[in-house]
Amino acid sequence: xxxxxxxxxxxxxxxxxxxxxxxxxxxxxxxxxxxxxxxxxxxxxxxxxxxxxxxxxxxxxxxxxxxxxxxxxxxxxxxxxxxxxxxxxxxxxxxxxxxxxxxxxxxxxxxxxxxxxxxxxxxxxxxxxxxxxxxxxxxxxxxxxxxxxxxxxxxxxxxxxxxxxxxxxxxxxxxxxxxxxxxxxxxxxxxxxxxxxxxxxxxxxxxxxxxxxxxxxxxxxxxxxxxxxxxxxxxxxxxxxxxxxxxxxxxxxxxxxxxxxxxxxxxxxxxxxxxxxxxxxxxxxxxxxxxxxxxxxxxxxxxxxxxxxxxxxxxxxxxxxxxxxxxxxxxxxxxxxxxxxxxxxxxxxxxxxxxxxx
Numbered sequence: 001x002x003x004x005x006x007x008x009x010x011x012x013x014x015x016x017x018x019x020x021x022x023x024x025x026x027x028x029x030x031x032x033x034x035x036x037x038x039x040x041x042x043x044x045x046x047x048x049x050x051x052x053x054x055x056x057x058x059x060x061x062x063x064x065x066x067x068x069x070x071x072x073x074x075x076x077x078x079x080x081x082x083x084x085x086x087x088x089x090x091x092x093x094x095x096x097x098x099x100x101x102x103x104x105x106x107x108x109x110x111x112x113x114x115x116x117x118x119x120x121x122x123x124x125x126x127x128x129x130x131x132x133x134x135x136x137x138x139x140x141x142x143x144x145x146x147x148x149x150x151x152x153x154x155x156x157x158x159x160x161x162x163x164x165x166x167x168x169x170x171x172x173x174x175x176x177x178x179x180x181x182x183x184x185x186x187x188x189x190x191x192x193x194x195x196x197x198x199x200x201x202x203x204x205x206x207x208x209x210x211x212x213x214x215x216x217x218x219x220x221x222x223x224x225x226x227x228x229x230x231x232x233x234x235x236x237x238x239x240x241x242x243x244x245x246x247x248x249x250x251x252x253x254x255x256x257x258x259x260x261x262x263x264x265x266x267x268x269x270x271x272x273x274x275x276x277x278x279x280x281x282x283x284x285x286x287x288x289x290x291x292x293x294x295x296x297x298x299x300x301x302x303x304x305x306x307x308x309x310x311x312x313x314x315x316x317x318x319x320x321x322x323x324x325x326x327x328x329x330x331x332x333x334x335x336x337x338x339x340x341x342x343x344x345x346x347x348x349x350x351x352x353x354x355x356x357x358x
Contacts, residue, residue: 015076015092018100020117022077026070028115029095033063069095101305103260105194106283109133118287120253120318127321128255132285134239135257135314137192138162139203140170142184148281150311151258152188152222153323154238156354160188160205160222162312163328164213167220171210178210188224192259194282203227212349217298217339218328221353239314242322242342243357249293253318254302256286256327261309281309287318291335300325300340322358 019025069091072084076092084092102118104111109132113122121128139148149169152162170184180186187203209223246252261280288304302315306327315325315338325338344350345357 015073015096015100018096018117019073022073025095025099025116026073026077029066029099030070033066065091065094066098067091069093097305101288101303102286103305104285104287105279106132106257106285107193107195109193111285121255121285121287124318124321128285128316131239131255131314131316131321132257132283133190134236135283136160136188136190136204137259137283137309138166138207138312139187139189140184141186142181143169148189148259148309149186150309151313151327153257153312153314154236155221155241155323156238156356158224159211159238159353159355160207160224161314161326161355162220162222163326164218164220165328166312167210167213167222171213171220173213178213180210186222187227192282194279211353214347214349217326217344219326219339219344219349221349221355238356240320240322240358241355242317242324243345245293245340245342246290246317246319246324249300250290252290252324254288254290254304254324255316255318256288256302256304256306256310256313257283257316258286258306258310258313258327259283260286260305260307280307286310286313290324293340295340295343298339298343300338301335302327302338303335306330306336 015022065087068085068087072088072092073095075081075084075088099116099118102114104114109129110125111121111128111132113119134154136152137148138150138152140146146169150162150166152160152166155161167178170181170186171178172181186207188205188207189201189203191201191204204227205224206227207222207224211221211223213220259281286304286306288302290300290302292301293299294301300315302325304315306313310327311329313327314323315327316322317324323341325340327336327338330336
């Protein structure tokens with residue numbers, strides 16, 4: 001019987017579905033670990049000793065977990081799933097999250113090359129970087145407890161799309177439309193990347209108007225203007241939004257771009273630590289696949305490694321880089337959920353916003 005813990009990954013996908021060659025992945029991880037083991041531990045000054053010991057322990061534990069995972073992958077490849085131990089199952093999940101469904105840091109609107117199956121991203125680098133540049137973090141002033149709320153992306157000249165639950169943090173309805181809550185303003189920052197000095201660059205856009213908040217799906221559309229105040233709309237061309245359904249759902253390679261934040265309410269903390277290495281709130285590229293379409297619920301499921309700050313992230317088709325879906329949430333062990341945007345082509349709100357359906 002397969003270990004029950006193997007079904008608890010937040011990406012809800014088994015290694016056999018994620019990796020095309022289990023033995024190759026196991027060997028690559030093992031080779032990587034061999035480079036990480038120092039011949040001798042450095043002697044640290046007394047004042048640095050406790051922190052250094054903790055760091056060394058964390059590295060040793062990571063090595064132990066991943067080593068066990070390579071053993072588990074090899075057992076799977078040999079048809080010996082019933083022999084997989086709890087430690088090996090835990091290690092396989094770590095490898096799935098770190099290699100199979102990584103959350104890649106974005107720096108200077110670019111990303112580092114990946115090994116294994118996601119080396120394919122290099123062949124799409126120019127188009128992915130164009131996608132990355134059109135996704136930003138929704139930031140607010142005047143909120144009682146939050147500085148930023150989620151993710152948004154350009155869908156028509158001067159219009160961005162995000163989630164309803166993001167917009168409701170700063171907008172309110174008056175019966176005829178939507179206005180900003182008193183004393184609040186909102187901006188869209190297209191950077192907030194790892195390693196960048198916080199506040200070094202001003203937000204790229206000011207959010208000036210709530211065009212609409214959808215009644216049936218978790219979606220909102222917002223008007224933006226460049227923060228330099230020229231008022232002529234967004235200078236970047238909008239993203240292409242899919243006007244028709246892909247032919248091969250589920251199992252289609254996709255990627256999200258967004259700002260995953262610590263999310264202990266819906267995700268298991270140790271799994272988050274393994275994926276995100278305790279670095280949150282910055283822009284990431286998150287590849288994965290579609291896993292299911294539930295048309296009667298207007299839901300497309302996917303298994304990218306997302307967290308709460310990804311609310312409002314676009315889900316891109318890796319084949320043609322059109323936006324297939326609007327990510328709006330996830331559940332640990334079951335996967336993530338997005339609005340399939342091709343089903344919204346004739347929606348009045350999206351037509352009024354002139355969303356760039358292609």
